[in-house]
Amino acid sequence: MTKIHVTTATALSPRMLDEVERWLNNRYGTVSVQYHVDDSLIGGIVIFDGETVFDGSVKGKLKGLNTL
């Protein structure tokens, strides 16, 4: 079973929890998910599956602008 870490700036609403879990099940199958809150992300979501980081946070996007 894949262990997934999901980090968001604020706690996910029940609707969003469903959306995220549906996406994770489509991609990985059965998963074990740990949810984290980090307000430095400002907004968006960061998913880490043990190998790959999916950074959809506002902070990450601003960092990307900075490196241009």
Next chain:
Amino acid sequence: MLGIDWIKILIHLVVFAVLGVGLYFLLYKPVLRFIRNRQESIQKGIDDGNALKEEGNALKAEYDQKLSAIEEERNAVIAEAETQKQEILDAAKESAARESEAIKQRARQEADAAKQQAVQDMQKDAGKVATLIAGEILHREISAEENDQIILDCLKAWSEND
């Protein structure tokens, strides 16, 4: 007559003649020979002296020539040394000028590189500050609905990229 004794006169004349001849052979000729020998000796001395003088002049001329040649050689050596000294000085000046120019060039390049680096650092810092400010603004401005939409957009984009 006058009382002249011609025989006595004749005898005197004969004695005088004999004396004369005797003196000629005993005195005049030796003295003459002696004088001639003396003259020849003196002349020989004069001639030897002239010959020595000639020889001395020739030697002097020869030494003068040698001295002149040495003087010329000395002047040529001095001129050559002067030329070489000037060439060495010119080469040293040229080398110093080239080195000075190279140092200036390096200094200019280093200054340009430092300036570019300073500009890049300032741009990065400005970017960081702008990012911080943007982050603060967004932190205050993003609503819950907007945040949810951002998350949904990310999930959709990641699915499409697979």
